[in-house]
Amino acid sequence: MTDLAAGPTVETRELTSAVRTALGTVTDPEYPDISIVDLGLVEQVNVTPDGHATVGLIPTFSSCPALAMIATDVSSAVEVVPGITDTSVIWLSTPVWSVDRTSLTARRQLESSYTVVLRRKDGTLRCPVCGSDQVGDQSMAGPTRCRSVAWCETCRNVVEVMR
Amino acid sequence: MNEPSMDPPLAAVVLALADDEHMVGARHTAWIGLGPFLEEDLAFCSIAQDELGHAIALYEMLPAAQASGIDAFGLLREPSAYRSSWLAEWECTDWADSLVRQWLYDRAETLRWEWLREMSSPPLADLAARALSEESFHLAHAEHLLCRVMPSTEEAKRRLVASTSRFLGMSDNFWVDLDLGLRQQWEQLVAGDLARWGVEGTALLNTPQVAPADRSVRSPGFDAFHAELTEVVALDPSAIW
Ligand SMILES: [Zn+2]
Numbered sequence: 104m105t106d107l108a109a110g111p112t113v114e115t116r117e118l119t120s121a122v123r124t125a126l127g128t129v130t131d132p133e134y135p136d137i138s139i140v141d142l143g144l145v146e147q148v149n150v151t152p153d154g155h156a157t158v159g160l161i162p163t164f165s166s167c168p169a170l171a172m173i174a175t176d177v178s179s180a181v182e183v184v185p186g187i188t189d190t191s192v193i194w195l196s197t198p199v200w201s202v203d204r205t206s207l208t209a210r211r212q213l214e215s216s217y218t219v220v221l222r223r224k225d226g227t228l229r230c231p232v233c234g235s236d237q238v239g240d241q242s243m244a245g246p247t248r249c250r251s252v253a254w255c256e257t258c259r260n261v262v263e264v265m266r
Numbered sequence: 267m268n269e270p271s272m273d274p275p276l277a278a279v280v281l282a283l284a285d286d287e288h289m290v291g292a293r294h295t296a297w298i299g300l301g302p303f304l305e306e307d308l309a310f311c312s313i314a315q316d317e318l319g320h321a322i323a324l325y326e327m328l329p330a331a332q333a334s335g336i337d338a339f340g341l342l343r344e345p346s347a348y349r350s351s352w353l354a355e356w357e358c359t360d361w362a363d364s365l366v367r368q369w370l371y372d373r374a375e376t377l378r379w380e381w382l383r384e385m386s387s388p389p390l391a392d393l394a395a396r397a398l399s400e401e402s403f404h405l406a407h408a409e410h411l412l413c414r415v416m417p418s419t420e421e422a423k424r425r426l427v428a429s430t431s432r433f434l435g436m437s438d439n440f441w442v443d444l445d446l447g448l449r450q451q452w453e454q455l456v457a458g459d460l461a462r463w464g465v466e467g468t469a470l471l472n473t474p475q476v477a478p479a480d481r482s483v484r485s486p487g488f489d490a491f492h493a494e495l496t497e498v499v500a501l502d503p504s505a506i507w
Contacts, residue, residue: 166316196388196389196392199399243305244407248315
């Protein structure tokens with residue numbers, strides 16, 4: 104891996120930061136207003152002095168049907184960064200994605216746009232509609248592989264839980 | 267590429283697991299739109315998606331599949347070149363059969379992934395760790411349903427025990443040449459599950475074997491199933507997806 108051995112110079116550091124900014128504009132096809140950076144999909148960004156960018160991503164789960172689309176979107180966004188000559192996107196087999204990788208911004212967007220919540224550390228849930236703690240699990244299987252279904256006893260709304 | 271040193275025994279384990287994941291995942295999809303209740307429809311759909319995802323990831327690690335492309339390798343081999351088990355290939359038209367097969371299969375699959383996580387190196391060991399994080403959902407699905415349905419009525423118990431007996435009669439076929447010291451652990455886990463659900467497992471585990479102890483022999487419904495899997499690609503083998 105020559106890009107790692109070269110060590111960061113001022114130029115590559117600036118390019119890397121420009122690539123990271125560009126990655127912030129790439130969204131998850133399933134949540135089209137949430138960036139893949141906020142969802143915790145971006146694990147590594149390396150740029151060589153001659154402008155070759157390598158982006159290491161981790162999938163939310165191994166059979167996610169959006170992987171190919173995300174990789175294409177990442178290439179398109181990074182290729183147009185001034186100074187980038189060529190882009191590689193790799194799916195890393197480690198670390199394993201978990202909901203802990205999502206940012207506070209992503210969590211707020213999931214709640215407000217999708218009524219999707221993340222489980223608290225103690226395993227409890229808070230209703231994204233009314234704020235109640237009276238939310239109980241209903242089904243481990245939800246409308247997609249990465250969401251389960253819960254129900255708010257206070258406002259009687261269905262709440263989806265990212266898992 | 268940092269290829270795993272795929273010595274022949276390890277490659278055989280990966281191929282058998284990949285073909286099992288492919289077949290069982292495709293069989294689980296039969297319940298899409300037909301599950302006995304909505305959550306079950308969705309559950310089989312999610313489990314199927316995981317297993318097919320694992321199959322793709324495992325095929326990608328096999329040099330033979332890399333050479334021909336994984337679609338061609340996964341779909342267009344001669345039937346005798348597949349190494350899937352009868353348990354994975356079996357057509358289940360009764361939900362009881364599908365549920366029992368899912369339980370028995372995922373008990374074994376989890377042991378296989380644990381073995382791969384310990385005995386192989388990255389990236390295969392990493393894939394195993396990731397798959398195991400997904401597998402707990404499958405085992406919970408089987409447990410939550412079977413612990414309630416098995417003791418519910420005499421008819422439920424009779425039908426589920428008959429399904430269990432049928433699939434345990436395919437155990438030799440499942441474990442042949444790929445025991446890895448796991449079959450005994452699997453049988454203990456299966457017996458423990460049955461005991462928790464109020465069923466005596468010893469006689470069931472000694473059920474007469476009905477499938478050949480040879481993974482190169484396809485199960486009776488394989489040809490029709492394979493024709494269904496390849497129906498679209500057969501229309502235009504040169505089409506690009
Ligand atoms: Zn509420």
